[in-house]
Amino acid sequence: MLRTGLRTGLLGGSFNPAHRAHRAISLAAIAELGLDEVWWLVSPGNPLKSAEGMAPLAARFAAARAMARRAPIRVTAIERELGTRYTIDTLRALERRFRRRRFVWLMGADNLAQFDRWKDWRDIARTMPIAVFDRPGYHAQAVASPAAAWLRPHRVSAASFKHSGEWSAPALAYLDYDPDPISATALRRADPDWASRVSVAALRDEVTRTPINPEETTAR
DSSP states (O other): OOOSSOEEEEEEEOOTTOOHHHHHHHHHHHHHHTOSEEEEEEOSOOTTSOSTTOOOHHHHHHHHHHHTTTSSEEEEOTHHHHTOOSHHHHHHHHHHHSTTOEEEEEEEHHHHHTGGGSTTHHHHHHHSOEEEEOOTTOHHHHHTSHHHHHHGGGBOOHHHHHHOSSOOSSOEEEOOOOOOOOOHHHHHHHOTTGGGGSOOTTOBOTTTOOBOOTTOOSOO
16 A cells, blocks of 8 residues: 655656656656655557557556666556546546645656647646756747746745645746756667567556556557
């Protein structure tokens, strides 16, 4: 049974595949924001991304688990159980299910740059605090984006966030992270068959403890 009352970062994505930058930004968020752990939400399907080139869920989950090993990171495909595809629905469901946890949404500058395209993005910001880490080539777009302008009055420092007894939303914190140029796109281009070599035997969700079916590719 999971402990309650923990400060938990949520990092969503396709993780196609997970790589060292995912791990680095998670560890940076834990240090800068005073988090107890980070959950990697391995998405069954991203509404804003093409399904072309997307590895099966089990392969992406297994690769993420290997990358997160020996770190305070839990890998989960909980959206397949919740039956959610959009971030706002996932976050609301998580807050209902884990009422005593305190969540913060982690996103890259590339996502902040187009955050206003997300379904009910203002409601996402009102649901839980957001922490943003830089991504190479996206800083200018991110800070000039409609979402950044809307969130500007709610900006807080990572240090004040870390030492705050209570969290409130909306709130936006920028993480002091030296961006890594690595990307999943580049990794797939260099090794398009990476998923075929990943062992998907005996996988269990690290949050819900339910098995991950090796043949499963989409949300339930």
